[in-house]
Amino acid sequence: MTLAIILAYLGLVLAVGLLSRRLATGSGEDWFLATRNIGPFILLMTLFGTHMTAFSLLGASGEAYRTGIGVFALMASSSAIIVPAIFYFVGMRLWRLGKKNGYVTQVQFFRDRFQSSGLGLLLFVVLVALLIPYLLIGVMGGGMTLAEITDGSVPKWAGSLMVCAVVMTYVSFGGLRGTAWANTLQTMVFIVLGGVTFFWIVSRLGGLEAALDRVAADNPELLIRGDRVQPLKLLTYAAIPMSVGMFPHIFMHWLTARRASSFRLSFIGYPLCVAAVWLPSVLLGVVGTSDVPGLRGPAANSIMVLLIDKHAPEILAGLLAAGVFAAIMSSLDSQTLSLGTMFTHDIVRHYRKNDMPEQTLVRIGRLFVLSLLAVTYAISLVAPSSIFKLGIWSFTGYASLLPLVVAAIYWKRATRGGAIASILTVAGLWIYFFLRAWSVPGYTVAGTGVMPVAVILGAGAMVLAVVSMATRPPERPVLERFFR
Amino acid sequence: MTPRQLVLLVLLVLFALRHDLWWWDADDRVLGLPIGLTWHVLLCLTVAVAMALFARVDETDDGEPS
Numbered sequence: 001m002t003l004a005i006i007l008a009y010l011g012l013v014l015a016v017g018l019l020s021r022r023l024a025t026g027s028g029e030d031w032f033l034a035t036r037n038i039g040p041f042i043l044l045m046t047l048f049g050t051h052m053t054a055f056s057l058l059g060a061s062g063e064a065y066r067t068g069i070g071v072f073a074l075m076a077s078s079s080a081i082i083v084p085a086i087f088y089f090v091g092m093r094l095w096r097l098g099k100k101n102g103y104v105t106q107v108q109f110f111r112d113r114f115q116s117s118g119l120g121l122l123l124f125v126v127l128v129a130l131l132i133p134y135l136l137i138g139v140m141g142g143g144m145t146l147a148e149i150t151d152g153s154v155p156k157w158a159g160s161l162m163v164c165a166v167v168m169t170y171v172s173f174g175g176l177r178g179t180a181w182a183n184t185l186q187t188m189v190f191i192v193l194g195g196v197t198f199f200w201i202v203s204r205l206g207g208l209e210a211a212l213d214r215v216a217a218d219n220p221e222l223l224i225r226g227d228r229v230q231p232l233k234l235l236t237y238a239a240i241p242m243s244v245g246m247f248p249h250i251f252m253h254w255l256t257a258r259r260a261s262s263f264r265l266s267f268i269g270y271p272l273c274v275a276a277v278w279l280p281s282v283l284l285g286v287v288g289t290s291d292v293p294g295l296r297g298p299a300a301n302s303i304m305v306l307l308i309d310k311h312a313p314e315i316l317a318g319l320l321a322a323g324v325f326a327a328i329m330s331s332l333d334s335q336t337l338s339l340g341t342m343f344t345h346d347i348v349r350h351y352r353k354n355d356m357p358e359q360t361l362v363r364i365g366r367l368f369v370l371s372l373l374a375v376t377y378a379i380s381l382v383a384p385s386s387i388f389k390l391g392i393w394s395f396t397g398y399a400s401l402l403p404l405v406v407a408a409i410y411w412k413r414a415t416r417g418g419a420i421a422s423i424l425t426v427a428g429l430w431i432y433f434f435l436r437a438w439s440v441p442g443y444t445v446a447g448t449g450v451m452p453v454a455v456i457l458g459a460g461a462m463v464l465a466v467v468s469m470a471t472r473p474p475e476r477p478v479l480e481r482f483f484r
Numbered sequence: 485m486t487p488r489q490l491v492l493l494v495l496l497v498l499f500a501l502r503h504d505l506w507w508w509d510a511d512d513r514v515l516g517l518p519i520g521l522t523w524h525v526l527l528c529l530t531v532a533v534a535m536a537l538f539a540r541v542d543e544t545d546d547g548e549p550s
Contacts, residue, residue: 072521073504080531209516212516212517224520225508238499271532
């Protein structure tokens with residue numbers, strides 16, 4: 001039954017992705033950017049679905065099982081404030097510049113703004129290096145979830161293969177339009193199924209009040225922040241969602257907006273979607289501590305699956321698996337496509353001296369997507385599960401690069417030298433903290449509660465400012481293309 | 485104050501309110517949830533309302549870019 005529901009769901013996603021081809025114009029701009037014609041609702045669903053991963057369904061409940069309600073404050077309310085702010089102050093401005101100057105990728109924008117091909121190459125390497133572990137986590141997460149929900153009757157390799165095959169098909173054929181349509185369906189699926197799962201399980205536990213009463217009796221410390229969340233951690237964790245400002249896949253979706261006002265629904269609806277997804281996940285994790293006690297470490301991440309096993313019919317397990325697949329694929333598709341777009345535009349087109357027909361670029365893009373997913377799948381078969389720890393480091397890297405884009409669009413005095421120095425500082429400090437923190441669970445800087453991202457971001461911003469002031473300002477004709 | 489500055493100010497205030505040290509160890513329940521959770525859910529809703537009220541989109545952005 002579970003497998004049948006998942007297969008039916010994957011078939012539906014594939015059909016929606018492929019159906020979008022009927023609206024395609026067949027041009028390169030359509031495959032890479034959906035002809036910059038995406039309306040408000042699809043833009044919101046796509047941005048939210050791309051940004052949220054399976055962590056918001058399964059990982060959040062596992063984290064709440066260990067830490068308590070503080071997880072919502074730490075991870076959800078920070079996103080609900082920071083992300084709409086970045087859509088408003090950064091996303092809309094980049095959309096306008098992208099439309100005016102014809103950008104398709106972030107690297108094109110930065111190359112043009114700072115008049116440096118080398119800076120573009122450096123940024124390409126950093127952005128891609130940060131995105132690859134993220135892809136791997138999605139592919140491996142799909143396989144592991146399916147194996148868990150089906151009690152191992154579907155092996156991990158088969159689940160990962162399904163995810164890769166479906167994403168590869170609709171991304172290759174539908175391009176960004178297919179991705180946006182499929183994402184819209186998938187985002188609605190995981191929002192609704194998260195809510196259904198919550199109401200079903202809580203009703204079986206005698207209602208929310210009774211379930212929370214049991215937690216208050218068994219583990220009262222989970223219903224407060226107490227010493228499980230340090231105040232400095234709450235403050236500095238807010239830097240993590242700043243990564244949305246530098247994600248290549250989010251940048252790509254910003255450029256697809258039909259007009260500036262298409263963003264309006266996104267910055268109003270995003271915080272509501274965050275609450276709708278995270279509140280059920282966190283509450284299920286907390287009430288699960290009384291219902292399924294004794295889970296230690298990573299085992300707590302299975303709490304939602306265990307609650308379903310215990311209280312819900314098999315059909316709900318199948319639907320939840322579909323919801324998890326939806327959350328995984330709605331990020332994986334955009335990440336894969338953005339890497340394909342960057343490779344074709346920032347490397348192939350940029351370094352080839354003669355012009356290349358758009359159809360050839362699309363073919364190269366498709367081939368790249370296919371190869372990338374094949375390689376990611378192959379690595380997922382041998383990668384250790386500790387790779388999941390890389391997720392937070394991927395966010396840390398992107399968030400630390402945020403000052404670069406803010407300076408590029410708001411500070412005329414930002415220079416090429418400042419930008420390069422900032423990227424190198426971020427890369428160096430990222431490696432330093434990564435090596436220090438890798439084997440220390442819950443690492444914060446000197447145990448103060450300060451997340452490494454806050455230090456790296458601050459240092460990157462400072463170096464950008466100091467070096468920019470010490471180097472020659474950009475030429476006026478260049479600035480006129482970026483500032484009113 | 486420009487609309488953008490107003491949005492920035494409102495979001496900064498909401499960001500400050502996110503650091504609710506005053507509920508840190510409170511175990512009361514409000515609207516059926518622990519108050520430390522209710523506060524943050526209400527904060528999410530307030531961000532949506534604030535963006536709807538104050539975040540104006542410059543419609544000149546729709547046409548030819550400046």
